[in-house]
Amino acid sequence: MKRILEDKWQAAASAVALIPAVAGDAHACAMCGLPAGDIATHAYNTSVLFLLTVPYAIVASAVVVGYVAYRKARRREADAEYNTPGPESVSNR
Amino acid sequence: MAQQSNVAAIPLRRLPASKRPKFGDRPPPGDGGRQAPIIDNAHLAVFMLVAGETMLFAGFIGSFLVYKLGAPFWPPPGLPRLPIQLTWANTLVLLTSGVTMYLAVRAVRRNRLLLMRVFLAITVLLGTTFLVVQGREWVRLIAHGLHLSSGTYGATFYTLIGLHGFHVLCAVLWLLGVFVAAMAGRFTVFRHSAVEICAIYWYFVCAVWPVLFYLVYF
Numbered sequence: 060m061k062r063i064l065e066d067k068w069q070a071a072a073s074a075v076a077l078i079p080a081v082a083g084d085a086h087a088c089a090m091c092g093l094p095a096g097d098i099a100t101h102a103y104n105t106s107v108l109f110l111l112t113v114p115y116a117i118v119a120s121a122v123v124v125g126y127v128a129y130r131k132a133r134r135r136e137a138d139a140e141y142n143t144p145g146p147e148s149v150s151n152r
Numbered sequence: 153m154a155q156q157s158n159v160a161a162i163p164l165r166r167l168p169a170s171k172r173p174k175f176g177d178r179p180p181p182g183d184g185g186r187q188a189p190i191i192d193n194a195h196l197a198v199f200m201l202v203a204g205e206t207m208l209f210a211g212f213i214g215s216f217l218v219y220k221l222g223a224p225f226w227p228p229p230g231l232p233r234l235p236i237q238l239t240w241a242n243t244l245v246l247l248t249s250g251v252t253m254y255l256a257v258r259a260v261r262r263n264r265l266l267l268m269r270v271f272l273a274i275t276v277l278l279g280t281t282f283l284v285v286q287g288r289e290w291v292r293l294i295a296h297g298l299h300l301s302s303g304t305y306g307a308t309f310y311t312l313i314g315l316h317g318f319h320v321l322c323a324v325l326w327l328l329g330v331f332v333a334a335m336a337g338r339f340t341v342f343r344h345s346a347v348e349i350c351a352i353y354w355y356f357v358c359a360v361w362p363v364l365f366y367l368v369y370f
Contacts, residue, residue, distance in 0.1 A: 102222035106214045113210040117203050124199065125191070132190045 198349040202356045205319070209360055212312050213367060219304040220367070227305050232296040234309070234369050235289055242285045243365055246320075249278035250358035253327075257351045263341040265334070272331045272347075275354070279324040286317050309368060316357070316364055323357045326350050 191199075220226050227233065256271035290310075300310045330350045333339065339347055 098224065099222045102218045102220070105221055106217040109217060110210055110214045113207065117206055121199070121203070128191045 192345065194345045194349050195352070198352050202352065205356065209315070209364075212315060213363070216308045216312055216367065219308050223304070228303060231302055231305055232293060232298050234293070236369050238285065238289060239365060239369055242282055242289075243361060245278050245285070246282045246358050246361050249275045249282070250355055252278065253351045253354045253358075257347055260339055260341065260344045260347050265337075265339065268339070268347070269331070269334050272327065272334055276324060276327050276331055279320060279327060279354075283317065283320055283324065286313070286320075312364060312368060316360060319357050319360075323350075323354050327354065 252271045252274045256268045256275060259265070259267035259271060298306050298309070300306055327350055330346055333346060
């Protein structure tokens with residue numbers, strides 16, 4: 060058990076030590092691999108981020124529209140049940 | 153024995169606004185008691201259309217961002233600047249048309265059909281005004297030397313703004329069709345889904361424009 064824990068700590072320490080070595084690549088654009096600070100990199104990064112957000116925004120809007128429509132339908136059903144006369148009022152006509 | 157609803161027995165104008173039947177309501181008992189769906193097919197179709205159009209505009213805006221943010225100077229030197237003040241006024245015209253479209257939908261939901269026709273006519277006029285002003289702006293820019301072949305600046309400007317202008321043109325034509333149908337008395341408080349789905353598309357066209365205006369003109 061002690062041996063396993065030691066191995067885990069060693070693996071974690073190695074991973075932390077690797078972070079500064081790959082930090083430059085991590086900041087670069089995933090598509091073109093240009094270094095950080097490049098104006099083209101910034102442009103591509105912004106564009107990719109924008110394009111990533113749009114589908115999520117569409118799905119979120121669809122959920123909101125569906126929820127509002129569902130609430131309206133439930134309200135209409137409740138109104139219709141409230142307005143439907145019972146057997147007593149029908150027999151009184 | 154089929155039950156009768158109190159909604160049908162009372163005249164429509166005497167009902168409070170919340171009790172008046174709206175589009176998508178439960179049909180009368182003679183229709184077999186079929187329940188209305190949560191979202192009807194026409195609305196669902198136009199929502200899917202709007203989602204697709206949103207992705208189309210997102211693709212164009214994404215490519216525009218690459219060109220704009222990747223260029224050291226934007227707009228490039230030597231090319232004419234875009235008329236911001238005139239476009240501000242034009243933006244106001246388009247947003248006002250969105251408000252009048254909303255008022256038209258509200259009027260038909262409240263059974264005020266004459267008011268709906270008036271607001272539809274105003275919306276058509278405002279949309280046409282937007283297109284005419286955009287057209288004049290384009291003519292002036294072309295005269296000042298900004299062409300489709302004037303580098304990425306001219307190409308992205310005419311492609312992006314032209315795409316929106318084409319959508320406004322389609323929306324105005326659609327709106328004209330709805331207006332003609334409204335003048336022919338085709339819409340009632342129970343049956344006006346054509347007005348509502350046209351309004352959804354019009355709201356989309358109005359909502360896209362401020363984004364394009366901010367990105368392209370500033």
